[in-house]
Amino acid sequence: MKTKTAGTKRTKKKKPASLDQLEPGMPAPDSVTGVEEVKTGKRTFQIIHTSEVDQYEQVAPKPPPKKRPRKSQTRKR
């Protein structure tokens, strides 16, 4: 059953159909995490949020913990 969580808003960051990835200066499509449309005076533009960072800013994520080999519970034949 779906429940509503009080006090939380659904994010408005949706990828609109009008996002033209072929325009110069656009981010790689799979780095886009959300898009907001903004009006300022006569102009309308989009803020495209991405997961991109300068490479030297990145710290590799921790590798997953190594799985210990299970003691074999199967009978050897």
Added chain:
Amino acid sequence: MAKAKKKTGSEMMAALASLPGLANRPGLPAPDSITSITPAAPSGPGAAFTIIHTNELDAYEEGAPLGPGVVGVLPAAPTGDNFQGTARKASKLSISNAAPENFKDVLALIKTLPAHEKMVNHKPKITTAATSKRVKEEERNIRINAFIYAASREDDNDFHLIVGRSPTATQETYMTMELSGLPEEKDHNPALGQLKAARAAFKKFFKDIGKNPPGLTYDFYHPPIPVEIHGSLFFDMSHAKGSRPGPPSLKSRMPVVWEVHPISKMIFK
């Protein structure tokens, strides 16, 4: 076919630029992803191609470096407005006294910048120490009409702006321009007033539209935001070798590690 010649990271841009027709060709890899270049053979089937070897992989491949769509563990976001870094702090928090030069766009500015190798091997050596001051080639102030395509806030509290030419220009070219984190009041830095005003103009733009300035990851702007930028030139010695600054999506069109740093004035149009 000629054997691949190993070159160090900083030599790759020069090597690429020296190859006929490759300097500004679209579709080139990011310079710091190039591991070697196999030049075209003098004759035979290999004469038609130069092979540019890279370490680029599809992001989904095992062992692929972190790239678009894959954010690693990021450092905590900086707070306040004060500069929190050390590398070349003396340069990043000072404004050159040179007379301003006007440029019609980013490409016109880049064409006037000394070569990468010359700066890397500069005498006296450019160090990354906090006390490292501007060298002669960096003692320039510029004024430029340009467009902000993307921006992020670094952990040293500088805002990185990826600034480019008009979106209708035929050759896409970008470079980094930075709004420095601020010097502390107690340091009585003469640049404080201008740095503060430039940073405030940037933050006000976002406040006026009811949005937050960028965080640690890059935000892109479409269409790009037209601005007039004033600032001093700076060679980013910290990233002259190895990974270069810039979002992966645009890095291949960022030919220099030269920056406008700090931005001393910013006018949104």
